[in-house]
Amino acid sequence: MLAVAVFWIMAVLAVLGGLGVIVSRQPIRSILSLVVVMLALSVLFLLLSAQFVFAVQVIVYAGAVMVLFLFVVALLGPGRERRGGRLRFQWWLGSLVGLVFGGFIYSMLQGARFRPPQHTDLSTFGTVQEIGLGIFTRFLYPFELTSVLLLVAAVGAIYLSRGGRVGEGRGAAADDGRVRGEEEPHA
Amino acid sequence: MNVVLTIPNPGGVWTNPILHWVIVVAAMLVLVFVLLTAAAYTVWFERVALGRLQRRPGPNRVGPFGLLQLAADGVKLATKESFAPRDVDPVLYVAAPAIMVAAAFLAWAVVPVGIWYGLTYWIANPNIGILLVFAVSSMNAYALLLGGWASNSKYSLLGGLRSAAQLISYEMALGMSLVPVFMIVGSLRLNDIANFSVHWGPYQGPIPLIIVAPLSFIIYMISAVAETNRVPFDLPEAEQELVGGYVTEYSGLKFTAFYLGEYVNMITVATLASLIFFAGWNPTFWWLPAFVPFLAKIIVFLFLYHWLRTTLPRLRYDMLMRLGWKVLLPLAMLNVAVTAVVLVAVT
The missing domain is CATH 1.20.120.1200 (NADH-ubiquinone/plastoquinone oxidoreductase chain 6, subunit NuoJ)
Incomplete structure (x- = not known):
């Protein structure tokens, strides 16, 4: 309730x-x-x-x-946000995409049956231990591949944000503190 | 320490659902009251400690030892004119301090408190345990960033931006620093971590986890001080350059809310440090109630905050970022890897 x-x-x-x-x-x-x-x-x-x-x-x-x-x-x-800059047929196109997408969701929900999971012990379901076991045994490869995918995306974003140039211009080297001609001790 | 107490149950008081909720709400209110008082006396403790460390008496005029100074300050802050600049964002300007206070108190939902010999009190003891503290305290970034943005002032905005960058950078190291502890204990519940026991030859019982995870403790303390924006990591409110940072345009009760949130967060950090690394209310002796060692450890960590404040200068921004990303985070990851190898080798 x-x-x-x-x-x-x-x-x-x-x-x-x-x-x-x-x-x-x-x-x-x-x-x-x-x-x-x-x-x-x-x-x-x-x-x-x-x-x-x-x-x-x-x-x-x-x-x-x-x-x-x-x-x-x-x-x-x-x-x-700036106004304007809309396409002429944006309303029409937006409605069409929305309709198609709504249709997708509707057809997907047709086959769904709402019931609790059958083969899981509900007392341990969703706990940290259970998730950890799943990630490091059954779903090890999907999990590791996903993290590689995220790494690729991060590296790609850095590459693109620097205009495709690597190791030149105003990059990490210039921000490293060496500009001031000193290396501060810390830690 | 989870001794099952046989409490008399006249007329099914404890099993009645409505009375149960009444008792839970009452217990929560008691906790909030205790935390408010503790935050006030942390301020008093800080002022006295700073004073003594700087060879001056600190507050000593209002009440015995200046103990009523906080009551006077509270009345002053509450009755002060609550002034807001003209062009603030009205909703977010009020929401920011509210988020700060709510997040600070919500973290205490999963913190167990040792009270008497075998009696420990907590509101909730979920499986995710300390992750809930992290989840709630990550909302602090919104309070500081929105407060800085909504004030419509350059100083506030700079303070808010600095705090967001700082909180995100040190959250990583903070989370990673505790992973070895979770691996050793095998649980995220703060109760289990505080009561973690070993069988080492003749000794059998709870140990302070700092013995087995010293590096974790160092990384945790540094990151936690950075997370609470205290000296030497107080760049978001650096008064010499930013007036007051994100609190510049706040006054009256809204300022008090930010201040209160900051001190409650300090107490949370000190409590977590004593629970995780110093076995919380253990060791328990027959002549020593559980709250005495627990409270003593918290006070020691609070003193550490004040000690740092009088001793260390503020970090420069690039030093702050380098310490977080290039020193603490790799060190914390190395710590996890080494602990994993040792754990596998031992068991």
């Missing part, structure tokens, strides 16, 4: 947050709406007794990724 009430509150919050992301004209409001989505989703994970996923969702997405987004927006300080 309580779980159903929490589910509906969080589901409505998540959808409202999602709307806020695309509707608000201030970038900072969009980001905070996305934070609301992340937090609402994390509570939904908790309702599914996935404790660890809940913690990771809050720490990584709400706590780190979104803070970086907010950091960039606060640093660049765009007051408002």
Whole structure:
């Protein structure tokens, strides 16, 4: 009963947050709406007794990724999104894509049956120990491959952000403190 | 230490769901009250400690030993004019201090408190344990960043940006530093970590984990001081260059909220350090109630904060970033790898 009430509150919050992301004209409001989505989703994970996923969702997405987004927006300080610049047939195209996507979701939900997992011990389900076992035994290769994929993306982003030049220009070497001609002892 | 106490249960008081909630809420209110008082006396302790370290008496006028100074300060802060600049973002300007206080108190949901001989009190003891503390305290970055942004002032914005960069950088090292502890104990519950026991020859019982994970403790303390924005990592509110950083445009109760959040976070860090690395309320002797060693350890760590504040100069920004990313984080990862190898070799 309580779980159903929490589910509906969080589901409505998540959808409202999602709307806020695309509707608000201030970038900072969009980001905070996305934070609301992340937090609402994390509570939904908790309702599914996935404790660890809940913690990771809050720490990584709400706590780190979104803070970086907010950091960039606060640093660049765009007051408002610029109006205009729309395609002539944007409404038409947007509706079509939305319709197709809605159709996809509808057809996917046709085959879904909502029931608790059958072969899992629900008392240990979603605990840190269980997730760790899964990641390092059954899902070892998918897990490691995903981390390689993320590494590739990070390296690629660094390469692109420096305009394709490596080892020249205003890069890490210039920021290394050697500009001042000194090497501060620390640690 | 989880001694099952046989508490008399007249009329099913403890099993009645509504009364159960009444008791839980009352216990939470007691905890909030204790934390508020503790935060106030941490301020008093800090001022006295700073004073003595600088060869001056510190507050000694209001009440005996200046102990009522905090009551006077509280009344002053609460009745001060709450002034807000004209062009602030009205919603976020109020939300930022609220987030700060809420996050600071929420972290205590999973912190166990040793009270009496066999009695330990906690609100919740979930499997994820300390991860919840990390999750909640990562919300602090929003408080500082939004507070800085919403104030619509250059000093505030710079303070907010600095704090966000600093919190994200040191969160990594903080989390990684505790991984060896989790590997040794095999649990994230703070209760299990504090009561971690060994069978070493003739000795059998709880040990302070600093013996087996000393490097973790050092990395944890440095990162935790950085996470709470205290000297020598107080760049977000560096008063010489940024006036007050993210709190520059705050006054009255909203300023108090930021201040309160910062001190509660300090107490949380000190409590976690004593729970994780110094066995919390252990060792327990028959003549010593559990709260005495527990409280003594927390006070020692709080003193460490004040000691650092009088001793060390502030880090420069590039030194801060280099220490976090190039020293602490690789060291913490190495620590995890070495601990893993040793653990596999031993067992």
